[in-house]
Amino acid sequence: MKNKKILLFTLLLLSCNTLFSQSSGKTLKDALKGKFYIGTALNLGQISGKDVADIDVIKQNFNAIVAENCMKSMYLQPKEGEFDFADADKFVTFGEQNGMWITGHCLIWHSQLPRWFFIDENGNNVSPETLKARMKSHISTVVGQYKGRIKGWDVVNEAIMEDGSYRKSKFYEILGEEFIPLAFQYAQEADPNVELYYNDYNEWYPGKRATVVRLIKTLKERGIRIDAIGMQGHVGMDGPSMEEYEQTILDYTRAGVKVMVTEFDLSILPAPRQGVGADISTNFAYQKELNPYTEGVPDSASTAWTNRMSDFFKLFLKYPGKVSRVTMWGVTDGGSWKNGFPVRGRTDYPLLFDRKYQAKPVVAEIIRLAEKK
Ligand code: 9MR
Numbered sequence: 484m485k486n487k488k489i490l491l492f493t494l495l496l497l498s499c500n501t502l503f504s505q506s507s508g509k510t511l512k513d514a515l516k517g518k519f520y521i522g523t524a525l526n527l528g529q530i531s532g533k534d535v536a537d538i539d540v541i542k543q544n545f546n547a548i549v550a551e552n553c554m555k556s557m558y559l560q561p562k563e564g565e566f567d568f569a570d571a572d573k574f575v576t577f578g579e580q581n582g583m584w585i586t587g588h589c590l591i592w593h594s595q596l597p598r599w600f601f602i603d604e605n606g607n608n609v610s611p612e613t614l615k616a617r618m619k620s621h622i623s624t625v626v627g628q629y630k631g632r633i634k635g636w637d638v639v640n641e642a643i644m645e646d647g648s649y650r651k652s653k654f655y656e657i658l659g660e661e662f663i664p665l666a667f668q669y670a671q672e673a674d675p676n677v678e679l680y681y682n683d684y685n686e687w688y689p690g691k692r693a694t695v696v697r698l699i700k701t702l703k704e705r706g707i708r709i710d711a712i713g714m715q716g717h718v719g720m721d722g723p724s725m726e727e728y729e730q731t732i733l734d735y736t737r738a739g740v741k742v743m744v745t746e747f748d749l750s751i752l753p754a755p756r757q758g759v760g761a762d763i764s765t766n767f768a769y770q771k772e773l774n775p776y777t778e779g780v781p782d783s784a785s786t787a788w789t790n791r792m793s794d795f796f797k798l799f800l801k802y803p804g805k806v807s808r809v810t811m812w813g814v815t816d817g818g819s820w821k822n823g824f825p826v827r828g829r830t831d832y833p834l835l836f837d838r839k840y841q842a843k844p845v846v847a848e849i850i851r852l853a854e855k856k
Pocket of ligand 1: 551552594595640715746761762763820
């Protein structure tokens with residue numbers, strides 16, 4: 484009897500939550516129309532059509548998509564000259580069928596990059612000329628495949644470190660800083676109308692931000708187009724501050740580009756170290772204290788999370804037109820990469836929809852904020 488009462492009460496709460504989030508009658512994407520695109524990353528379960536419940540949430544709430552993994556070079560060109568567009572084609576078709584803004588992620592990145600890309604038959608680094616030819620062939624084939632269908636590309640991903648120096652990737656080792664302008668030039672040649680982005684995390688670090696601004700200026704001075712900076716939003720409860728995030732948006736827009744908040748998620752869990760960012764090679768040992776919410780989140784923590792998430796959206800809504808897209812890095816908490824990063828095996832709650840596909844209270848709050856504007 485007691486159990487039955489608890490069950491009824493829980494069901495009542497759940498339905499209130501769903502009703503509350505839809506109380507204005509508008510969904511997320513309708514409320515944000517005219518402000519910025521609201522997007523999400525799609526994984527293979529969603530792209531293949533298998534994860535039906537996720538797909539419902541996506542269609543109702545989001546009007547922009549990006550592929551979480553299937554457009555990275557190790558999947559698109561696993562062997563030199565052998566391209567596999569099967570999953571990427573499905574992803575693009577899904578976006579078209581649902582009238583969504585489609586972003587390609589990503590052309591040149593040091594990670595999820597097949598080894599053949601930068602070595603010769605003896606396992607040595609290739610010459611600068613060979614690497615340029617491989618970059619050009621990869622970029623023109625991939626961008627060409629979706630010409631006129633994909634609206635914007637993350638051309639270069641994560642090439643700059645927090646202190647403002649260039650990441651010592653294979654691209655940098657072989658071509659120096661020049662690999663970035665080259666990548667943008669190749670992409671522009673392959674589809675003169677597609678938008679071109681530089682995408683990175685932890686851009687609120689002053690050193691990193693300054694180098695990105697310099698990069699924007701250099702590209703523009705050389706007549707190479709760059710349309711926006713993707714500001715990955717892998718953020719935590721302790722940082723960055725709203726002021727740091729806002730200052731970064733302002734510095735970029737002053738340099739003459741739009742800002743797209745990409746890869747947004749707000750981890751509720753204790754950070755093993757400040758400013759971990761999103762470098763997948765970072766990993767910390769599991770400790771119980773780092774995983775406090777396996778059985779659910781207490782009200783105080785949940786309220787703090789909701790407040791911080793709505794503060795971020797308040798900030799984005801302050802700059803409509805300048806912030807032209809906000810893309811979540813996933814749909815529901817259960818599908819988030821944050822459950823495994825930077826500590827494996829944790830239970831995190833970083834996204835807008837919970838493990839039962841329900842909108843969290845913050846969704847209603849974002850809708851309210853958007854309608855107030
Ligand atoms: O979310 C992606 C995860 O499924 C992959 O295992 C991981 C591999 O590096 O890449 C994740 O996405 C990354 C994105 O492509 C670039 N920025 C950082 C993201 C999180 O690592």
